[in-house]
Amino acid sequence: xxxxxxxxxxxxxxxxxxxxxxxxxxxxxxxxxxxxxxxxxxxxxxxxxxxxxxxxxxxxxxxxxxxxxxxxxxxxxxxxxxxxxxxxxxxxxxxxxxxxxxxxxxxxxxxxxxxxxxxxxxxxxxxxxxxxxxxxxxxxxxxxxxxxxxxxxxxxxxxxxxxxxxxxxxxxxxxxxxxxxxxxxxxxxxxxxxxxxxxxxxxxxxxxxxxxxxxxxxxxxxxxxxxxxxxxxxxxxxxxxxxxxxxxxxxxxxxxxxxxxxxxxxxxxxxxxxxxxxxxxxxxxxxxxxxxxxxxxxxxxxxx
Amino acid sequence: xxxxxxxxxxxxxxxxxxxxxxxxxxxxxxxxxxxxxxxxxxxxxxxxxxxxxxxxxxxxxxxxxxxxxxxxxxxxxxxxxxxxxxxxxxxxxxxxxxxxxxxxxxxxxxxxxxxxxxxxxxxxxxxxxxxxxxxxxxxxxxxxxxxxxxxxxxxxxxxxxxxxxxxxxxxxxxxxxxxxxxxxxxxxxxxxxxxxxxxxxxxxxxxxxxxxxxxxxxxxxxxxxxxxxxxxxxxxxxxxxxxxxxxxxxxxxxxxxx
Ligand SMILES: Cc1cc2nc3c(=O)[nH]c(=O)nc-3n(C[C@H](O)[C@H](O)[C@H](O)COP(=O)(O)OP(=O)(O)OC[C@H]3O[C@@H](n4cnc5c(N)ncnc54)[C@H](O)[C@@H]3O)c2cc1C
Ligand SMILES: Cc1cc2nc3c(=O)[nH]c(=O)nc-3n(C[C@H](O)[C@H](O)[C@H](O)COP(=O)(O)O)c2cc1C
Ligand code: FES
Numbered sequence: 001x002x003x004x005x006x007x008x009x010x011x012x013x014x015x016x017x018x019x020x021x022x023x024x025x026x027x028x029x030x031x032x033x034x035x036x037x038x039x040x041x042x043x044x045x046x047x048x049x050x051x052x053x054x055x056x057x058x059x060x061x062x063x064x065x066x067x068x069x070x071x072x073x074x075x076x077x078x079x080x081x082x083x084x085x086x087x088x089x090x091x092x093x094x095x096x097x098x099x100x101x102x103x104x105x106x107x108x109x110x111x112x113x114x115x116x117x118x119x120x121x122x123x124x125x126x127x128x129x130x131x132x133x134x135x136x137x138x139x140x141x142x143x144x145x146x147x148x149x150x151x152x153x154x155x156x157x158x159x160x161x162x163x164x165x166x167x168x169x170x171x172x173x174x175x176x177x178x179x180x181x182x183x184x185x186x187x188x189x190x191x192x193x194x195x196x197x198x199x200x201x202x203x204x205x206x207x208x209x210x211x212x213x214x215x216x217x218x219x220x221x222x223x224x225x226x227x228x229x230x231x232x233x234x235x236x237x238x239x240x241x242x243x244x245x246x247x248x249x250x251x252x253x254x255x256x257x258x259x260x261x262x263x264x265x266x267x268x269x270x271x272x273x274x275x276x277x278x279x280x281x282x283x284x285x286x287x288x289x290x291x292x293x294x295x296x297x298x299x300x301x302x303x304x
Numbered sequence: 305x306x307x308x309x310x311x312x313x314x315x316x317x318x319x320x321x322x323x324x325x326x327x328x329x330x331x332x333x334x335x336x337x338x339x340x341x342x343x344x345x346x347x348x349x350x351x352x353x354x355x356x357x358x359x360x361x362x363x364x365x366x367x368x369x370x371x372x373x374x375x376x377x378x379x380x381x382x383x384x385x386x387x388x389x390x391x392x393x394x395x396x397x398x399x400x401x402x403x404x405x406x407x408x409x410x411x412x413x414x415x416x417x418x419x420x421x422x423x424x425x426x427x428x429x430x431x432x433x434x435x436x437x438x439x440x441x442x443x444x445x446x447x448x449x450x451x452x453x454x455x456x457x458x459x460x461x462x463x464x465x466x467x468x469x470x471x472x473x474x475x476x477x478x479x480x481x482x483x484x485x486x487x488x489x490x491x492x493x494x495x496x497x498x499x500x501x502x503x504x505x506x507x508x509x510x511x512x513x514x515x516x517x518x519x520x521x522x523x524x525x526x527x528x529x530x531x532x533x534x535x536x537x538x539x540x541x542x543x544x545x546x547x548x549x550x551x552x553x554x555x556x557x558x559x560x561x562x
Contacts, residue, residue: 025531029548032308045533053543060526060534064354067526071533074543220356272357272527273348275399276310 002289003296004282006040006263008241009189011095011123011164013040013264016297017254017282020245020268021046021099021125021168022071023219026089033275038282041095043125043266044085048101049111051077061201061210066220066247067269068199070213073101073130078114090120099168101127102143105156112157123164128153128183129172129195144170144195147182158187166243169193171223171230180234192243192266193234194227220269221247228260235261235302249277251284258285261302306338306401308529315394316372322451325422326388327364328375330396336371339363341430342405342495342520342552345375346528348397352386359383360525360547362426362497363401365458373400376454378422402528403551406430406495407518409437416491418480418506420446420498426520427497428455431462442466442491444483446502450474481505491515495552497522507555507562517555521546 004015018041027042054074061068089096098115102108128144143153167183171194196217201210227246235242244262254265270277313330346358365374417427434441441463447453450473459465466485467475496506497520510517523535523546530548538559
């Protein structure tokens with residue numbers, strides 16, 4: 001048995017496998033299938049300051065090797081989370097991480113302040129793929145598509161948040177390395193990537209887009225090569241740990257991300273196909289390390 | 305809450321009902337877990353690279369004597385057509401049981417179960433459970449024509465069965481909501497499952513006549529577990545997940561134009 005523990009800044013994971021936000025609920029939905037405490041970290045459903053109903057149905061299209069979604073951050077707001085969900089998840093013995101989204105700078109900051117007060121939440125994953133809805137500038141573009149606005153939101157949250165701050169990057173940019181560097185300078189403890197890739201599906205019988213919002217975010221194995229390339233590029237450019245995700249279905253995929261430079265991985269869409277996939281991936285990484293004669297997972301991070 | 309499982313089940317039979325429907329019977333070396341009528345399973349479709357997600361299918365029947373789970377499947381696309389190729393002895397991976405089923409059985413109730421197309425599937429197990437609980441189910445099944453009326457002999461084991469077909473080849477001609485049983489008999493409540501336009505007219509009938517009514521929805525799903533929020537329906541409580549909060553909803557909760 002190799003040592004699977006890794007560190008993301010001050011955050012200790014018992015193994016490098018986490019769940020991707022929006023694909024694992026609050027963890028509890030999967031408790032019949034896996035022992036949640038065998039997962040390195042559970043990144044919960046995206047949370048915003050306000051209650052959001054999300055986008056109209058239909059919100060999903062299947063594609064070969066993946067799916068497109070446009071859920072639109074449906075959640076009951078961070079205060080509801082703190083009062084009703086936090087008590088149910090706080091004693092699960094793993095890292096229960098809040099994925100935090102927003103519209104305006106203030107909405108991110110206010111939400112982060114509330115999460116900062118929750119003792120058993122050791123980290124935030126900051127989702128900067130949300131549209132920037134400040135009245136001037138921005139113009140609905142995602143916060144994370146421009147190094148300046150990306151750094152601005154990270155800096156603002158950093159000021160009010162003391163624990164581990166992971167910043168989740170969007171792949172829908174021309175130069176992801178410049179964004180990663182900008183959020184590193186702004187105080188991120190780690191970056192995670194990738195969020196979903198903008199995509200589209202059309203119903204040829206109805207001659208209409210399948211999803212109500214017309215376009216949506218692609219995930220699943222279809223995006224893995226793109227994700228792996230970006231993780232490799234970013235891992236070689238920043239000095240903070242990188243969390244890799246996008247299309248991981250099995251241990252071999254996760255190992256590719258570790259070799260490319262990721263310190264940990266997240267598993268998303270694969271949970272829909274196999275609700276027990278997370279612990280299988282952790283086990284598979286261990287088997288690989290044993291077979292190759294490594295004592296710790298840290299020895300393979302960034303070998304490529 | 306009934307515990308959920310991921311199981312590899314063995315195909316004990318794959319019966320071609322007609323050119324559009326199969327009845328897939330699955331069994332296990334161990335006793336099948338508890339499943340409630342109206343709940344569903346998520347079937348993994350192997351052997352077709354275009355099919356990525358599992359397919360939600362209602363629990364049609366659980367035969368406790370033979371330890372078999374029945375799935376009645378309409379062949380509409382790539383996933384279901386791939387399932388149609390399964391043969392005896394093949395293994396199928398399923399996640400089950402999912403969702404909340406139909407209302408608990410109340411002794412003495414007169415329940416009308418209205419189904420259309422593949423929507424008749426979950427009504428069979430519910431009919432059996434109603435009888436076991438001392439209630440009286442009556443079935444009203446709608447189809448395009450006689451060849452599409454499925455499992456008639458099975459339904460007849462548990463109650464009176466009335467049929468409508470669009471072409472009049474079996475039972476009364478027309479739609480379920482025009483059937484004479486609706487005027488000739490009184491029911492304490494209605495449970496319905498089928499194409500949305502049919503369920504909407506059933507809901508309208510129920511509302512107009514002051515009969516309690518619940519409908520089982522079939523929104524597109526990804527996880528089936530309440531994790532992805534893809535399957536939502538607009539309700540008086542906002543967006544609810546059909547997979548977790550349903551698939552059965554009281555029609556008063558739905559924001560349908562009824
Ligand atoms: C809770 C629930 C229970 C269900 N129970 C049954 C059942 O007992 N028997 C049965 O035959 N079917 C049932 N369905 C519908 C079944 O899931 C779909 O028909 C199936 O997923 C289609 O897969 P496919 O790959 O063959 O079709 P695809 O190739 O994915 O699509 C073909 C066409 O089928 C339609 N379609 C796809 N998914 C659905 C859906 N969820 N609802 C309606 N239309 C759809 C699409 O409009 C598409 O044009 C149920 C659905 C739900 C949500
Ligand atoms: C249904 C769905 C909902 C998602 N919701 C969120 C979210 O709320 N916040 C977020 O940062 N990412 C969200 N994501 C993106 C995933 O966390 C992940 O970045 C992406 O799916 C790629 O990983 P995968 O291929 O393993 O799924 C969502 C993805 C899916 C499929
Ligand atoms: S299908 Fe994922 S929440 Fe219902």
